[in-house]
Amino acid sequence: MIEIRDVTKSYGSNAVVDRVSMTLPTGGLTSIIGPNGAGKSTLLSIVSRLMPMDGGQVLVDGLDVSHTAGEVLARRLSIMRQDNHITARLSVRDLVAFGRYPYSKGRLTAGDVEHIERSIAYVGLKVFEHRFLDELSGGQRQRAFIAMVLCQDTDYMLFDEPLNNLDMKHAVETMKLLRRLADDFAKTVVVVLHDINFASAYSDRIVAMRDGRLAFEGTPKDMIEPSRLQAIFDVDCRVHAVGDTRLVNYFE
Amino acid sequence: MQADIKRVSPAGTLLVTAVLALLSMLAFMTLGAKGSWAFILSFRGTKLAGMILVAYAIAVSTILFQTISGNRILTPSIIGFDAMYALLQTVMVFALGAAGANAVDPRLQFVIETAAMVGFSVLLFRALFSGATGSLHLLMLVGIILGGLFRSLSSFLQRILDPNEFVVLQDRLFASFNTVNADLLGISAVAVAAVTFVLWRLFPTFDVLSLGRESAIGLGVDHHRTVTILLVLIAVLVSVSTALVGPVTFFGLLVASLAWQITPTASHRFVLPIAVCLAIVTLVGGQVILERLFAFNTALSIVIEFVGGLVFIFLLVRGSAR
Numbered sequence: 001m002i003e004i005r006d007v008t009k010s011y012g013s014n015a016v017v018d019r020v021s022m023t024l025p026t027g028g029l030t031s032i033i034g035p036n037g038a039g040k041s042t043l044l045s046i047v048s049r050l051m052p053m054d055g056g057q058v059l060v061d062g063l064d065v066s067h068t069a070g071e072v073l074a075r076r077l078s079i080m081r082q083d084n085h086i087t088a089r090l091s092v093r094d095l096v097a098f099g100r101y102p103y104s105k106g107r108l109t110a111g112d113v114e115h116i117e118r119s120i121a122y123v124g125l126k127v128f129e130h131r132f133l134d135e136l137s138g139g140q141r142q143r144a145f146i147a148m149v150l151c152q153d154t155d156y157m158l159f160d161e162p163l164n165n166l167d168m169k170h171a172v173e174t175m176k177l178l179r180r181l182a183d184d185f186a187k188t189v190v191v192v193l194h195d196i197n198f199a200s201a202y203s204d205r206i207v208a209m210r211d212g213r214l215a216f217e218g219t220p221k222d223m224i225e226p227s228r229l230q231a232i233f234d235v236d237c238r239v240h241a242v243g244d245t246r247l248v249n250y251f252e
Numbered sequence: 253m254q255a256d257i258k259r260v261s262p263a264g265t266l267l268v269t270a271v272l273a274l275l276s277m278l279a280f281m282t283l284g285a286k287g288s289w290a291f292i293l294s295f296r297g298t299k300l301a302g303m304i305l306v307a308y309a310i311a312v313s314t315i316l317f318q319t320i321s322g323n324r325i326l327t328p329s330i331i332g333f334d335a336m337y338a339l340l341q342t343v344m345v346f347a348l349g350a351a352g353a354n355a356v357d358p359r360l361q362f363v364i365e366t367a368a369m370v371g372f373s374v375l376l377f378r379a380l381f382s383g384a385t386g387s388l389h390l391l392m393l394v395g396i397i398l399g400g401l402f403r404s405l406s407s408f409l410q411r412i413l414d415p416n417e418f419v420v421l422q423d424r425l426f427a428s429f430n431t432v433n434a435d436l437l438g439i440s441a442v443a444v445a446a447v448t449f450v451l452w453r454l455f456p457t458f459d460v461l462s463l464g465r466e467s468a469i470g471l472g473v474d475h476h477r478t479v480t481i482l483l484v485l486i487a488v489l490v491s492v493s494t495a496l497v498g499p500v501t502f503f504g505l506l507v508a509s510l511a512w513q514i515t516p517t518a519s520h521r522f523v524l525p526i527a528v529c530l531a532i533v534t535l536v537g538g539q540v541i542l543e544r545l546f547a548f549n550t551a552l553s554i555v556i557e558f559v560g561g562l563v564f565i566f567l568l569v570r571g572s573a574r
Contacts, residue, residue: 074470
């Protein structure tokens with residue numbers, strides 16, 4: 001369980017995350033939605049201790065992220081960020097192998113190698129495993145970074161807009177993969193998403209943020225409502241039920 | 253799959269550079285030797301030991317500085333290390349006089365210089381670099397400006413210095429591999445050994461640090477602490493090389509760039525030793541060329557920068573064509 005208590009982060013007098021409190025239960029897939037600048041990515045960075053908070057507390061399984069040793073947290077929680085710029089020239093396999101660092105400190109065991117192989121195969125990059133990252137397309141690179149997170153094999157996995165740069169096929173495959181992590185491996189998956197329909201179709205819970213605050217939270221059924229979406233995004237939209245899934249038409 | 257076949261193995265590259273380094277050391281010790289071997293070996297051995305220490309210090313400090321800054325064109329000297337060394341020397345000659353400065357035990361001087369440079373770098377880096385808002389560009393700008401300040405201060409002091417004392421000072425400020433400071437060899441070796449011991453403990457983190465701050469933290473590296481320790485070690489290494497031979501700016505960048513270019517992997521397990529071997533080849537090999545080919549008629553830095561610059565440009569052109 002991830003408990004977020006009164007977390008605040010400001011730049012000058014501008015609070016980008018403003019006294020947010022919420023609990024992300026163990027298991028399942030939670031999507032964080034909201035307009036640009038709502039503080040979604042900042043919140044994710046704070047939870048994953050990449051960014052210090054100005055006030056409040058984040059507990060992961062009862063461990064305070066501000067005071068727990070980095071290597072302990074790295075075995076419980078992993079994050080994939082939006083912009084992954086790396087100066088080093090790495091092959092896909094090199095990159096994915098870094099996911100084992102919290103366990104092996106650079107000396108790979110047979111078990112680590114197995115994890116690496118499995119993660120690469122899982123995201124479908126087996127053919128490209130010896131390619132350098134700068135020789136891959138944006139979507140392939142994205143999947144390589146997802147494979148690195150898989151390889152880290154933590155209970156909590158955070159993804160900051162993992163569908164960026166992905167075409168329809170790979171976006172769906174990625175979301176299915178994240179769904180499988182939650183269903184088959186009992187991982188707790190938290191995803192920042194921009195496409196409201198992906199959030200609707202694949203989440204167990206949706207958390208909406210606006211202006212640095214927690215706006216609403218609930219199941220897709222509760223959340224995908226014209227009035228709520230209007231309140232979150234300021235966009236008029238219609239919601240259609242297709243089978244069990246609610247789809248949002250915001251194009252008209 | 254196909255790319256695999258064409259790729260040279262990193263161990264092969266390391267072996268080749270190591271053999272080249274050994275050959276240049278051998279050439280330095282034996283070429284043109286006349287007279288008593290006992291004298292030659294101890295005379296040239298001192299110089300060689302000094303050059304190897306400098307090569308090691310510069311190669312390692314530059315590679316690690318580039319790793320923690322995530323930038324392949326930076327060297328510790330851009331942050332004003334050389335200027336600081338010059339200022340320290342100038343202030344010392346100014347305050348104590350030439351005779352006084354020469355009377356100070358060089359080992360004591362070395363310790364004071366190292367402490368000052370470590371203090372300066374830690375202050376600068378901690379204030380600007382390692383925090384979450386720390387910006388590399390801000391650090392560089394402040395470093396360049398401080399370097400300018402140090403340089404102006406030194407040249408001001410040099411201008412009001414007695415001409416005789418100025419000559420003594422100038423002698424101290426020129427990088428020279430002919431007059432390796434033998435008094436300092438022992439203490440430098442101890443400093444380098446201590447640094448190497450700590451580096452050895454931190455070794456697994458280097459590759460992770462090259463992924464950038466966020467990824468490193470995500471993988472459980474205490475980024476702030478590790479980077480601060482590394483900066484202190486880099487400051488010690490830079491002090492060692494400047495104290496032994498004086499400021500050498502271009503050399504580190506050259507060696508590090510060559511090492512990144514020719515090493516087929518980004519793993520520090522290979523890049524670091526290859527860079528050290530390349531540094532030895534360049535320094536010792538360059539000194540051989542200087543002594544045997546030009547009969548000391550030029551400066552080693554000219555030889556290194558001319559040949560090294562050509563090799564570097566060649567590699568860049570070839571790399572872009574690949």
